[in-house]
Amino acid sequence: MAGFVSHFTNRLDAKGRVSIPASFRAVLAKDGYEGLYCIASSHxxxxxxxxxxxxxxxxxxxxxxxxxxxxxxALAIALFGASETPKIDGDGRVVISDMIRDHTGITDQVTFAGLGYKFQIWEPERFREHRAEAAKRALAMLSGQVVPAQAQGGLA
Amino acid sequence: MAGFVSHFTNRLDAKGRVSIPASFRAVLAKDGYEGLYCIASSHxxxxxxxxxxxxxxxxxxxxxxxxxxxxxxALAIALFGASETPKIDGDGRVVISDMIRDHTGITDQVTFAGLGYKFQIWEPERFREHRAEAAKRALAMLSGQVVPAQAQGGLA
DNA sequence: TGGGATAACATGGGATTTCATGGGAGGTCA
DNA sequence: TGACCTCCCATGAAATCCCATGTTATCCCA
Structure with a gap:
């Protein structure tokens, strides 16, 4: 299995819920974790x-x-303090918490972007910008202009 | 199971009780310990x-x-002397003792912060400050600027 | 290969349960 | 007898469960 792949945008309902893309749910089910583990990206x-x-x-x-x-x-506070483990309901939805709203700027739509071993939750417009930027960097990296850093880079 | 994750702030009632967050209670129940073990942080x-x-x-x-x-x-006295084992009542609440008030500065609200294998009890405002500080340190640690102390280092 | 039948999925909303919180009553210890 | 501590119940808000619906993707058979 390729893990979390591709990206999807879903709508937030009146109760603050979003459906997790079905393909992502399948990966989570295979992984065996009950629910979802979320942590604010530091960068x-x-x-x-x-x-x-x-x-x-x-x-x-x-x-x-x-x-x-x-x-x-200190590290545990920084990591787990910025984490949450929302439940996934019977229909494959989670409620977007205030912490996630604050950190991402999400209001009424959510973009889910697969990164293989994890996926990210974005506000759609910001994701578009981020993706354009990432594409540029990827081009530079793939053409050999950027040397891979040694392991120990920032988290994620 | 990820242990104690995320953070919550609850109110102290007129009798000096606070609800332990439900998700933390679930972890304690799984852990199998009767009640709660508390010890003042030395640092x-x-x-x-x-x-x-x-x-x-x-x-x-x-x-x-x-x-x-x-x-x-000496170590035993220092550790166990600063410890308490408050009871958890039928509604999942504990009484905040004078020792905890003195050590944390708690008055009318309590923040519970998950650190995985344990959680911490904070006065909300102090927690905010501490967390901001911890985030900075974490960034430095994760980028390799801080060398992990060997296990068995001082209790600090 | 076309097109209808079927299944999967995102989304909406009502019903129910959980949870934090407040307060009363009886018990206990000094 | 009075301060304090447990145990128990009440309540409102929020989280969770469950069912309904429309749309899209998939399947199947002629």
């Missing part, structure tokens, strides 16, 4: 979302520090 | 809280020193 107006795979990435970052130390506490 | 104006998982971490710290030694005694 863009998007929210990262996924299941156990995404959670494992974050846990790995935390495990580099010993528990009960100031470093571990 | 911030917060109180660490959790169940068996937190208790095990503390025990591990203690086990690094041989029993019957002055070091072990």
């Amino acid at each position: 863009s107006a998007a929210v990262d979302a996924g299941g156990n795979d995404l959670l494992a990435q974050i846990q790995t970052r935390l495990d580099a520090f010993a528990k009960l130390t100031p470093d571990h506490d | 911030s104006a917060a109180v660490d809280a959790g169940g068996n998982d937190l208790l095990a971490q503390i025990q591990t710290r203690l086990d690094a020193f041989a029993k019957l030694t002055p070091d072990h005694d």
